[in-house]
Amino acid sequence: EAGVAQSPRYKIIEKRQSVAFWCNPISGHATLYWYQQILGQGPKLLIQFQNNGVVDDSQLPKDRFSAERLKGVDSTLKIQPAKLEDSAVYLCASSLRTRGETQYFGPGTRLLVL
Amino acid sequence: GESVGLHLPTLSVQEGDNSIINCAYSNSASDYFIWYKQESGKGPQFIIDIRSNMDKRQGQRVTVLLNKTVKHLSLQIAATQPGDSAVYFCAEKASSYKLIFGSGTRLLVRP
Structure with a gap:
């Protein structure tokens, strides 16, 4: 069974630029999550989808983040902007x-904003 | 509460010894707990889970113990191997769907 796929794996941008990340979940999985993991910390939920509807986006900074x-x-x-x-x-x-x-994680996208 | 800082607690063990990683959870209403392993540059990988109606669950080389009285969770790894070196996170879920992750423990296995 293929796992969760993400791209790109790495991205470096300058502040105020825009960036987009893509995720393909495990086939048949109805629920999809985006997490932010700051270095040295555990993952923090940003948004959760059930099929194509949003279940929880309470931790998503909606002035700059969208999903x-x-x-x-x-x-x-x-x-946008970073x-x-x-x-x-x-x-x-x-x-x-x-x-x-159980939630199954992809490899993640490492973002560096300069 | 939120974990802070770059300095994860670190457990150093000799290869072949048993490892015990501890986790204190915050919500007495949490009814589901998971341990994840995260290797450098990879996403968290599921290890084992346990529901609140159990106090022990065993997998292959791993055992999770749950003490609801003191809100404590532990992961025991038998015969620790170099491939077990990683950061280990516990996560809890209360009646809502949201998983709350702990701050993590780094396990270093000495050859």
């Missing part, structure tokens, strides 16, 4: 259902 999952499969996370403090690893995860299910 979509239009067809209930792939998802994109965008940052700030220095956005430097982190952005992890995508998926699970079969919403509650009490």
Whole structure:
């Protein structure tokens, strides 16, 4: 079974630029998550989708971050404009259902904002 | 609460010894717990999970113990191998769907 795919793996941008990340979850997984992981910390949930609907985006900085999952499969996370403090690893995860299910993580996109 | 800083707690063990990684969780209403392993440059990898109606669960070379009285979770790794070197995170879930991750422990295995 293929795992969660993410691209790009690495991205370096200057502050105030825009960036987008892509995620393809495990086939058949209805729930998709985006996490931000700052160096030395555990992942922090940014947004959760159930199929193509948003379940929770309470931790998403909506003035600069946006995410979509239009067809209930792939998802994109965008940052516009980026700030220095956005430097982190952005992890995508998926699970079969919403509650009490194991989340499987992709390799992440490492973002450096200069 | 939120973890801070770049200096993860580190556990150094000799290859072949048993490792015990501890985690204190915050929410007494949490009913599901997971341990993840994260190697450098990779995403977290599921190791083992446990529900609050259990106090022990065993997998291959790993055991998770749950003490709800003191809100404590531990991961035991038997016969630790160099490939076990990684950062280990515990995560808890309360009645909502959201997983809350701890700050992590770095395991170093000495050859």
